[in-house]
Amino acid sequence: MTFGKGCHLHLIDGSAFIFRAYHALPPLTRKSDGLPVGAVAGFCNLLWGELTTTRSQEAPTHLAVIFDAGSITFRNEIYPEYKANRPELPEDLRPQFAFTREATRAFNVPCIEIDGYEADDIIATLSRRAREAGGTVTIISSDKDLMQLVGNGVDMLDPMKNKRIGLDEVFEKFGVAPDRVVDVQALAGDSVDNVPGAPGIGIKTAALLINEFGSLESLLERAGEIPQPKRREALVNNADLIRISKRLVALDADMPLDVGLETLELKEPDPDTILGFLNAMEFRTLTRRVAEKLKVEAPALDADKGTEVQTQATQAATAPFVHDAYEAVRDAAALQAWVARIRERGYVAVDTETTSLDEMRADLVGISLATEAGLACYIPLGHRTGTDDLFGTAQRAEGQMAEAEALAILKPVLEDPAILKIGQNMKYDAKIFARRGVHVAPIDDTMLMSYAMHAGLHNHGMDALSETYLGHVPIPIKSLLGSGKAQVTFDRVPVDQAVRYAAEDADVTLRLWQLFKPMLHKARVTTVYETLERPLVPVLADMEMAGIQVDRDTLSRMSNAFAQKMAGLEAEIQEIAGEPFNVGSPKQLGEVLFDRLQVPGGEKGKTGAYATGADILEDITTLQDAHPQAARLAARVLDWRQLSKLKSTYTDALQDHINPETGRVHTSYSITGAVTGRLSSNDPNLQNIPVRSEEGRRIREAFVAPRGRVLVSLDYSQIELRILAHVADISELQQAFRQGVDIHALTASEMFNVPLDQMTSDIRRKAKAINFGVIYGISGFGLARNLRIPRAEAQGFIDRYFERFPGIRTYMSETVKSAQAAGYVQTLFGRKINTPEINAKGPTAGFAKRAAINAPIQGTAADVIRRAMIRMPAAIADLPATMLLQVHDELLFEVDEDAAATLVARAKDVMEGAAAPAVHFKVPLIVEAGQGQTWAAAH
DNA sequence: GGAGTCACG
DNA sequence: GACGTACGTGACTCCG
DSSP states (O other), X not given: XXXXXXXXXXXXXXXXXXXXXXHHSOOOBOTTTOOBOHHHHHHHHHHHHHHHOOOGGGOXXXXXXXXXXXXXXXXXXXXXXXXXXXXXXXXXXXXXXXXXXXXXXXXXXXXXXXXXXXXXHHHHHHHHXXXXXXXXXXXXXXXXXXXXXXXXXXXXXXXXXXXXXXXXXXXXXXXXXXXXXHHHHHHXXXXXXXXXXXXXXXXXXXXXXXXXXXXXXHHHHTGGGOSSHHHHHHHHHTHXXXXXXXXXXXXXXXXXXXXXXXXXXXXXXXXXXHHHHHHHHTOHHHHHHHHHHHTSOOOOOOGGGOSOOOOHHHHHHHSOOOGGGOEEOOSHHHHHHHHHHHHHHSEEEEEEEEXXXXXXXXXXEXXXXXXXXXXXXXXXXXXXXXXXXXXXXXXEOSSOOOHHHHHHHHHHHHTOTTSEEXXXXXXXXXXXXXXXXXXXXXXXXXXXXXXXXXXXXXXOOHHHHIIIIIOOOOOOTHHHHOOGGGOOOGGGSOHHHHHHXXXXXXXXXXXXXXXXXXXXXXXXXXXXXXXXXXXXXXXXXXXXXXXEEEOHHHHHHHHHHHHHHHHHHHHHHHHHHTSOOOTTOHHHHHIIIIIISOXXXXXXXXXXXXXXXXXXXXXXXXXXXXXXXXXXXXXXXXXXXXXXXXXXXXXXXXXXXXXXXXXXXXXEEESSSSTTSXXXXXXXXXXXXXXXXXXXXXXXXXXXXXXXXXXXXXXXXXXXXXXXXHHTTOHHHHHHHHHTOOHHHHHHHHHHTOOGGGOOHHHHHHHHHHHHHHXXXXXXXXXXXXXXXXXXXXXXXXXXXXXXXXXXXXXXHXXXXXXXXXXXXXXXXXXXXXXXTTTOOTHHHHHHHHHHHHXXXXXXXXXXXXXXXXXXXXXXXXXXXXXXXXXSSEEEEEEEGGGHHXXXXXXXXXXXXXXXXXXXXXXXXXXXXXXXXXXXXXX
């Protein structure tokens, strides 16, 4: 059959499949002879998936896998350094390449590679021919270099995310249509492929320029018209290099290629060939699956070759997800069978389904369990049918155990110290169980494992992990609950659908655990996971469940007072403006100030709106002479904004967070929320309750201790500067901390040659800003803006600082250097923070460097307080005291009045000694304490 | 849903 | 000498 209209060609980027398979799987070897086969196994699995997936609308009629033939292509003649930076292939991957070709042929799929050309050129050429013949094309790849081919009957499919890449996605990535993608790439260059591009120009700027000038050629011709000198020079001086870059990134869609499209027609695989190959590779599971699908007997593996070649990890990554195989557990006998299975295994993945993301309010709807890849069940407990009307006639769905009965059967297992309970974000499920009297322990948590290994690389939600590491997109929760107004709670999901979704969650979690467990060790973060992540879960769960008492009346009174003041300010503001407008709209405010009142210097951002941040408004308030109206208006708006913030975010929203059952506010901490190891707090965020302004601080008066109790606050003094003094090994600073002198004053004294006893507050303030700046990866610009001084002056301060403390400069540059080499930085306790952008070019590099400088310091401080929190419960177990909140360097407790002194002593000891014995700081860690009826008084 | 703004360490 | 920049978060409001 000839290729023509109605035909749909799928072109698989073979290299992408191989690398994806290699990195997703542990280093497996063939049992009989030790041959490395992990990448081959994964490749076969992906290819088989591609052949068996039914995508109704876009099913291929023709199919081919395209490979790169070798490393030398025509591009090396144009530019010898092309792809010269590529790291050496891993030793165990190289020998697997040949097998991936063999596998492709065994699956009866055409396998194309041409010497001197990249796979991308072949894909470009075949795509063009297919289009000219009247057919359509889907390229299976996520490689951005292929995006220039998209459009006009050609699209891409990202095999990992199972996401189509069409015109919109290309535009999103490059800021231009596909036909201008090469122009953008030529300008931006590519550090991975070593395409030079123009120095200092990234994708964003490139797109901007191309869109403005239409094309690369006209841009280069008219480069002299570019207003920004840096950009102009980058283009003028590098025009040749840019043209070369374009030839490197442009794919050759017209290469000599002796492959007829009709030969790519989809063919059934030959069972003997494919099973013979899989059997020879000793892929047990895949052999069985393929045999099943082809409806033939699976060949038995030779006994002397070894029968069990697949480790748990491959099982996890390659066994199919069969939703119909999940069991619905509806009675005690069936649940007892699962309990027996769990006891035999020694571990189980657990997941709960509930009616709310707020664990303190959620009702339990069901529980799922998994004991091995593909073997999972769901226990429906609280599903309802029908609708709630006035009489609440919703019925309990049939065939469900009573919650109490199920929990009674599961409790001994969930609490058994010999049985490991595995979860994804176990804190959530542990709280759900704890509120029902079941105290789950011990636990493992796949989310925390991912965080320990891959902080900074990606998020750690289950869906993302499943896609990345299992190559599987789980059923989206939205497909069950809907979204927006029509969204229902999980108890309204029909049980048969819930089984498929919920059991899959447990299945995915178990598989991730099987994959991650050996990976933790390889990444050398086992200690981090075991000492800083896993033990924190029960501690945080208890703090969150304890909550903190918040006085509604206090908040409500404040709220009313704020509302009144705001109304007054609003009237005044509108009178000055001479017209009514929405004070809360930065856009309208900007127009009033800069257009109507003619304040000069209004700067519009990317969106075309004037910037009206607090710093800008503060500048305007100083224009009393030139623009008295605007100055007054700006001052009023600043006041209004402060009140508006306090009212909406604190006095109003906090009231809504008071739990009706406990009368307290229960935040939720995210362990993986910050890349540095800090916690984050949400719903509500209790880590940003106001304290800096007098008016805002009063919000803390609403956080109270119950009668007979007090709040105790303990916070580390200057912990980040102490850590800096230690890691950068600055003896003067260390000595200052040991002697307990004012560190900012000392810095000022050293820098400005002012004796300590003659220190002024202004000089000290400047030194303080510099000290903080250092922690953040200081820049002259940043310091200048912070201190509102000329940039040259700020730079002078920094120079003097580094002159005085040269060790700091060394520390900073060494940190950046090691991040560039390793791709991550580490805290003193071994936590890794990945820095994937550290070798980027353009402004991104600056961000990444500063983040890399800051991360070990902020992260070490985060580790210290985590260690203190983990030790705290045992240290205060005999006291009538509860740890309630953590605010990065502060812990807040509630304690019986008469035990407050004891608590302070104990908690202080734990906090000050938290680094030992793992790390011995050369400076003391000092904790300051306060107590009172309210948080305001305790701080 | 993104941008702007602002609360905290 | 000039690109544009302090590090890390979460919540609220506007507005397309």
